[in-house]
Amino acid sequence: MPxxxxxxxxxxxxxxxxxxxxxxxxxxxxxxFRSWQHxxxxxxxxxxxxxxxxLLISFNRSEFAFKASLKTYINRVVKHTCxxxxxxxxxxxxxxxxxxxxxxxxxxxxxxxxxxxxxxxxFRVLRLVPAECRQLWRMYLKGNMKCRQIGEVLGKTEGxxxxxxxxxxxxxxxxxxxxxxxxxxx
Numbered sequence: 001m002p003x004x005x006x007x008x009x010x011x012x013x014x015x016x017x018x019x020x021x022x023x024x025x026x027x028x029x030x031x032x033f034r035s036w037q038h039x040x041x042x043x044x045x046x047x048x049x050x051x052x053x054x055l056l057i058s059f060n061r062s063e064f065a066f067k068a069s070l071k072t073y074i075n076r077v078v079k080h081t082c083x084x085x086x087x088x089x090x091x092x093x094x095x096x097x098x099x100x101x102x103x104x105x106x107x108x109x110x111x112x113x114x115x116x117x118x119x120x121x122x123f124r125v126l127r128l129v130p131a132e133c134r135q136l137w138r139m140y141l142k143g144n145m146k147c148r149q150i151g152e153v154l155g156k157t158e159g160x161x162x163x164x165x166x167x168x169x170x171x172x173x174x175x176x177x178x179x180x181x182x183x184x185x186x
Contacts, residue, residue: 007070011059025055028071032078043085050127051081057131088123125175133168136161 005013005020013021029051037044054077058064064073107115126134139145139153147161154161 007066010070011064015056015059025052025070025074028074029055029078031071032075033082036078036082039082040085046124046128047078047081047085051078054081121176121179124179125172128175129168129172132164133171136165136168140165 005024010021010024014025029048033044033048033051036047040047051074055074058077064070136150139150140147145153147165148158150156151158151161156164
């Protein structure tokens with residue numbers, strides 16, 4: 001614990017971006033993640049980032065009630081994040097191209113594999129974009145709402161919604177490019 005700070009002071013420092021608090025929470029994340037690390041390859045950094053993001057959101061929303069220690073809370077967040085990644089990876093496990101037993105869709109095996117890989121990357125992008133972007137896309141795509149209607153619901157102008165959706169699209173494109181860069185073969 002940094003220089004006699006209480007858990008609430010560390011949480012406030014983390015939200016404010018103070019180095020000591022951020023370093024302490026990163027140490028706690030690393031300590032909790034060590035027992036899970038052997039199960040993840042290239043996704044380890046994603047898990048750490050997701051954990052930091054979940055903690056920041058949780059602290060901003062005052063979801064941490066200080067009933068348990070901060071280390072215990074961080075350990076639980078790491079555990080649940082790792083379990084989420086394991087569940088996801090079971091759905092999108094890697095297979096050899098020759099071993100695929102895919103239904104007849106009119107696509108070649110290579111095209112079907114590429115489609116599955118695209119879906120996996122898209123799912124990861126959706127997990128990493130801000131919640132506001134997912135909310136806007138859900139309203140726009142699933143709810144068939146126009147930007148003006150979304151603005152009315154959220155109490156914002158149509159122009160603001162359009163700018164935010166554009167920024168969300170650009171964020172998603174940059175995340176996708178970063179993920180594709182990581183997945184490039186040597």
